[in-house]
Amino acid sequence: MKAEIMAVGTELLLGDIVNTNAQYLAKELALLGIGIYRQTTVGDNEERLKTALLQALQDTDIVITTGGLGPTPDDITKEVSAQVLHQELVLHEPSYEVIKAYFRNNDRAMNGGNQKQALFPKNAIILDNPNGTAPGCIIPGEGGKYIINLPGPPKEMVPMFENRVKPFLRQFTDGTIISRVLRCVGLGEWDMANRVKDIIDASDNPTVAPYAKEGESILRITARAKTEAEAQAMIEPVEAEIRSRIGDYIYGTDDDTLEEVLGRMLVEAKRSIAIAESVTGGMIASRILSYEGGMSEVLGEALVTYSNESKVRYLGVNPETLARYGAVSEETCREMARGLREKTGAQVCLVTTGIAGPTGGSEEKPVGLVYIGINLDGEILVLKKYFTGGREKIRVRATISALDQLRRALLGTLPLSTIHDTK
Structure with a gap:
C-alpha cells in the first residue's frame, strides 16, 4: 500500500510556516509499513488542489x-476532496452541535463560516476534534482509494491521527518498518x-x-518485519556492533537531544551546575535550560x-593573567573554572572563552580558537578546540x-587536571 502526504496552504508553499506535519506523518506511516510515494505542498487554489488530488489518487492508495x-x-480541502470523489457535502449534525456549543450558540459566528x-x-467517516473546531474525515473512493482530511495545526492533527487514523490504517498493513x-x-x-x-x-x-546535521552525525538503522517485536530483534545486534565501534561518541537515540541527555545526567545525580560563557554568549545556558x-x-x-x-569581577580571574596570557588562553580559562566554583559553590562548572571572529584573530590565536573549562568538584579540565566557519557557526559548534x-567528563571518559589540544 502506498500513500501520499499533501500539505495544503499557501503559507506552507511560501515557507512562512515549517511543515512539521509531513515529517511526523512520514515516520508514522513507515512504522505502519505503508510506503511513502510522494510528499506534496499545494497552495489554496481550487484547480491546483484538484489536479494534485487526482494525480495522487492515480499513483497511490491513500x-x-x-x-x-x-x-x-x-x-477548501474538504470541498475539493468531495468533488474529486464525486460526493455531495451534507451537514453532520453531531459536529454541528459541538461547534455551536463551542461558540456558545453565537449565530454570528456560525453564519460567518464556522458552520x-x-x-x-x-x-465520510467523521473524525472528531476535541482540540479544535475543525473535525477531520476519511472519505472512501472507488477501487479501495481513500482521501483522509486532517487539520493543519499539529496540536490537532497529531492526536487525531494517533487516536482515529492509525487504528483505521492498521487494517491495510501486514508488516511494519522500525527505525532506530x-x-x-x-x-x-x-x-x-x-x-x-x-x-x-x-x-x-x-x-x-549515515546522515549529518549541524554539530552531530546520525546513523539510522531500519528493519522491515511482520511485527514490531521482530523488527526490534533484528535491530538490536546491529546496534550493539555499531556501539562497540563508535563508543561514547554516541550520546543518545531516536529523538534525544544533547541537552536533554546532559540535563538528565545532572538532575538524576542531583549535581549542581553553574555556567560562565564568554565566546558562546549564553548559548550553553539557553540550550541546557530547554531540558524540562x-x-x-x-x-x-x-x-x-x-x-x-x-571575568575579574564575577569569576575572580587575576588581571595579571589576562595581561600576560590574554582572555583567550588556557590560563584564563582555568581561572574562570576555578573562580566560578569558588563564587557559586556548584559541584559542576562549565566555562568558555574564545575568538568567534570575524576579527580579533592572529597567527598565534586564529579565529575559531576556543577554550572549554570544566570543574568537577575542584578538579579542572581545560580543552583547546579549533572550529571553522562564520561567527555564528563557531559559536554554535x-x-x-x-x-x-x-x-563525557560526567561519564568519566575524560581525564581531569590536564589540557587537550584538539583540531
Missing part, C-alpha cells in the same frame, strides 16, 4: 491531507561512516544509513562574562562541543 479545514473561504466545518462528504536512530557528536560523518562501512555496505535488512526535567533544581547561576572586567565534553 492521500492524507493536512490543512484547509477551517471556516474561511480559502479553506461549513460541519459539512462533510456524504460517505543513533546520535553521535564529536565525530564527523565521514569518520563515523568509515568505522562502520562494512555494516553499511552489507546490510539489506536492517539497512544502516528539572533543571531549576540543579542550575544555580548562568553568567555571560564577555569582557575582561566581568563551541556550544555543542562544550555540552558534549561535560557529558
Whole structure:
C-alpha cells in the first residue's frame, strides 16, 4: 500500500510556516509499513488542489491531507476532496452541535463560516476534534482509494491521527518498518561512516544509513518485519556492533537531544551546575535550560562574562593573567573554572572563552580558537578546540562541543587536571 502526504496552504508553499506535519506523518506511516510515494505542498487554489488530488489518487492508495479545514473561504480541502470523489457535502449534525456549543450558540459566528466545518462528504467517516473546531474525515473512493482530511495545526492533527487514523490504517498493513536512530557528536560523518562501512555496505535488512546535521552525525538503522517485536530483534545486534565501534561518541537515540541527555545526567545525580560563557554568549545556558526535567533544581547561576572586567569581577580571574596570557588562553580559562566554583559553590562548572571572529584573530590565536573549562568538584579540565566557519557557526559548534565534553567528563571518559589540544 502506498500513500501520499499533501500539505495544503499557501503559507506552507511560501515557507512562512515549517511543515512539521509531513515529517511526523512520514515516520508514522513507515512504522505502519505503508510506503511513502510522494510528499506534496499545494497552495489554496481550487484547480491546483484538484489536479494534485487526482494525480495522487492515480499513483497511490491513500492521500492524507493536512490543512484547509477551517471556516474561511480559502479553506477548501474538504470541498475539493468531495468533488474529486464525486460526493455531495451534507451537514453532520453531531459536529454541528459541538461547534455551536463551542461558540456558545453565537449565530454570528456560525453564519460567518464556522458552520461549513460541519459539512462533510456524504460517505465520510467523521473524525472528531476535541482540540479544535475543525473535525477531520476519511472519505472512501472507488477501487479501495481513500482521501483522509486532517487539520493543519499539529496540536490537532497529531492526536487525531494517533487516536482515529492509525487504528483505521492498521487494517491495510501486514508488516511494519522500525527505525532506530543513533546520535553521535564529536565525530564527523565521514569518520563515523568509515568505522562502520562494512555494516553499511552489507546490510539489506536492517539497512544502516549515515546522515549529518549541524554539530552531530546520525546513523539510522531500519528493519522491515511482520511485527514490531521482530523488527526490534533484528535491530538490536546491529546496534550493539555499531556501539562497540563508535563508543561514547554516541550520546543518545531516536529523538534525544544533547541537552536533554546532559540535563538528565545532572538532575538524576542531583549535581549542581553553574555556567560562565564568554565566546558562546549564553548559548550553553539557553540550550541546557530547554531540558524540562528539572533543571531549576540543579542550575544555580548562568553568567555571560564577555569582557575582561566581568571575568575579574564575577569569576575572580587575576588581571595579571589576562595581561600576560590574554582572555583567550588556557590560563584564563582555568581561572574562570576555578573562580566560578569558588563564587557559586556548584559541584559542576562549565566555562568558555574564545575568538568567534570575524576579527580579533592572529597567527598565534586564529579565529575559531576556543577554550572549554570544566570543574568537577575542584578538579579542572581545560580543552583547546579549533572550529571553522562564520561567527555564528563557531559559536554554535563551541556550544555543542562544550555540552558534549561535560557529558563525557560526567561519564568519566575524560581525564581531569590536564589540557587537550584538539583540531
